[in-house]
Amino acid sequence: MFQLGKTIVSEELFEREFVCNLSACKGECCVDGTAGAPLEEEETKIMQDIYATVKPFLRAEGIAAIEAQGTSVIGEDGGFETPLVNGAECAYVIFDEDTALCGIEQAYNEGLIKWKKPVSCHLYPIRVREFSDFSAVNYHKWSICDDACSLGKELEVPVYKFVKEALVRKFGAAWYTELEQVAEEYKR
Structure with a gap:
């Protein structure tokens, strides 16, 4: 876990890969x-x-x-x-x-x-839980999304990149830019 502004973010957003596979899971x-x-x-x-x-x-x-x-x-x-x-x-x-x-x-x-x-x-697959002083940003594993995890791995798309638009919507573009920087450091 690491802090980014008023959020505590799980490293699983960088470690896990995910791309919705609607043709497999059927929603x-x-x-x-x-x-x-x-x-x-x-x-x-x-x-x-x-x-x-x-x-x-x-x-x-x-x-x-x-x-x-x-x-x-x-x-x-x-x-x-x-x-x-x-x-x-x-x-x-x-x-x-x-x-x-x-x-x-x-x-x-x-x-x-x-x-x-x-x-x-x-x-x-990100879930945000609000606390009084911060928001916890976590990856949520659900077996019905196994096909999405497989497709994400095949395409090499980490969770945070798959949900970029939603993360920007929730936390703003500056927050996401900082998240990308943390992800690059984390990869090293």
Whole structure:
């Protein structure tokens, strides 16, 4: 671990390799698990604001879950998260044949909204945990991403490079530039 500004960052961001392999995993991260995607408090307002625009992209089951539970919910850990359909997949999940995609991201890709998706989804496989004085930035290993780890290794893409856009979104360009410098020193 090392400190970078007000973050404590795991070396695994440099050591591990990762490139999403959607054709292999079929978006399983959006349908597996027992909780919705973590949301930052300010993202809950965004979710409310964009819902009407995103709604036409969603499945009937997702719409029903959102309209029954809200555009975001409080999870078991007390944090905000996306609602689930019957305790399973994220309510914002849509399917392209057998591959799970994000309805929010589809609206973004079509230029209808300016917000891509929750930052926790954008950052994955990185998880950020907020503490009062700092943010912990860690790699999250999940067996459903084994194909992404294999592809990342084959393409030689470390985690921090794979999620560059999301890290810049979360922490800023200057922070990321400093992260790259630390990564170069770490490699030596």
